[in-house]
Amino acid sequence: MQCYSSAKQAANVLSSSVNGRRLWDDSFWICDLSETAALLKQWSERMPRIRPYYAMKAGPHPPLIRFLLLQGAGVDCASQKEIDMALDMGANPDDIVYSNPNKQTSHLLYAKDENINVTVYDSEEELRKIHSHHPKARVLIRLQARHERAEGSLNDRFGATLSRARHLIELSKELGVDTVGISFHVGSPCLDESNYSYAIKHCRELFDFAESIGMKFEMLDLGGGFDGRACMLDSLEKIFRTINDALDKYFSKDRFPGLDVIAEPGRYFCESSFSLVTNVIAKRESADVIEYTLNEGRCLSLLSPAIDEEFDTFEPYSLLENLDEEKQLSRLYGPTCIGFDVIKEKTFLPNLGIGEWLIWPEIGAYTFATTTYFGGWGTEIFYNITTESNNKQLDSGYLQSLKDVCRDSVTIVANRYKNP
The missing domain is CATH 3.20.20.10 (Alanine racemase)
Incomplete structure (x- = not known):
């Protein structure tokens, strides 16, 4: 099991390789x-x-x-x-x-x-x-x-x-x-x-x-x-x-x-143990807002947070984000061909290009558990990692159990979508 400085660093490393995924721009989960x-x-x-x-x-x-x-x-x-x-x-x-x-x-x-x-x-x-x-x-x-x-x-x-x-x-x-x-x-x-x-x-x-x-x-x-x-x-x-x-x-x-x-x-x-990493697969820009389509959405892993109005605190971050870069009003859609697949009506992001990655931290509760794989979308890949700051808090018993649990750093969850 690989140790990283943070889930974001893991996302940067893992997104640059197709290891464990079928296609290089498939979305994936990181489990710390x-x-x-x-x-x-x-x-x-x-x-x-x-x-x-x-x-x-x-x-x-x-x-x-x-x-x-x-x-x-x-x-x-x-x-x-x-x-x-x-x-x-x-x-x-x-x-x-x-x-x-x-x-x-x-x-x-x-x-x-x-x-x-x-x-x-x-x-x-x-x-x-x-x-x-x-x-x-x-x-x-x-x-x-x-x-x-x-x-x-x-x-x-x-x-x-x-x-x-x-x-x-x-x-x-x-x-x-x-x-x-x-x-x-x-x-x-x-x-x-x-x-x-x-x-x-x-x-x-x-x-x-x-x-x-x-x-x-x-x-x-x-x-x-x-x-x-x-x-x-x-x-x-x-x-x-x-x-x-x-x-x-x-x-x-x-x-x-x-x-x-x-x-x-x-x-x-x-909830805080999982981060979702998604790819920008389409973009449409107007004078008022930039619309991005991602390869995860409301019919997939983001059903629960997308309808969570009272506790709408989840926000994505660009893996290439420069803190000094100006952010623009953005709207995020999921990949399915249905009108209500709107992940966020309003958020602020740097101007992203097609193929760039977004990370959604602390989003593990009632997300992949409710994935439908509607239309053939949805990830089945989980990368299991540890992070340095957490490892420093843990005694040898915890660390040994972490090693015993998952010697293989990738867990593949069977995709429930079946072709007719």
Whole structure:
């Protein structure tokens, strides 16, 4: 695995060679696995009570998953295919939480056959499905959580209210289903740390209720919502402190000595670890704006950020950019022949030529995970690297795991586009 001074330096080197790509101007991803390692180190130091289970839906990159597993993390899976990938990467059944509250019955049966026993429900119907098809499961009840200043509110689809949760706990006892704890999700990304303390307080109420009817809960799942980008570090530190304080207040080690506290960070581990490198394939200039067409777009890797209006902070940079060069109003299109493939209506870039490269840093969450390969476009090439600044922060255990994970610096993800 090659070490570079930065992802941008890696992009400059890799864009000048066709190694690993079919065509010299194909777009490609750079995965800085040492960034993932640095984020895991930060998590372990700031929240030592909480074992992270990587929500692989955010960025299902095999080397990243394998690294996290080697370092003691678990995996949050939402489907049979994700379970397969986790197992292929070396996960043990106890390393997997099947956290989808609405499971396909065949997937649930598959989880049972693979001895994946921890799963989630938020309705009577799902509880009865688990009772019928995976009766030995250890289940968590999904609780609705407040979503103040969070991008995606999930309460319309997922989670039980406090009163409903009490009913479901009683029903699970009646059915003989082993409800072992509570899970919640505050929305992602979350910019209000009080959402966590609010939810943890309500979880304690349900723990006490379960105890009052003769049940003992032993697991607390804090869900996701953690943003790992450098620009969000101050907000993240507040979240870490708030969670630790709430756990000390409501779930102290003295009162709950054997409590298994987990979380399901997804974007935290992958957002800043990945950079997308795209090529300018067409250009049209007018008096008002320069329009560029790139070989990635809204139907491909840039679907999620392109529709992310509230958190529209993603910006590309030219690999040849001169900081003193005047920038011009620009509009960016994707390569497909449909009208809404507009990546950015308005941005400012130096005057670029056809064939020049743009790098999109910190753009790994819910991007390549949603690529459609519509019309035959979309990259399947990932270059796995480390960077010097991150490597200096890591001890020998992390560095050895990075070497073990990916001795081949290129990962090819099978292109799902099929010619007729």
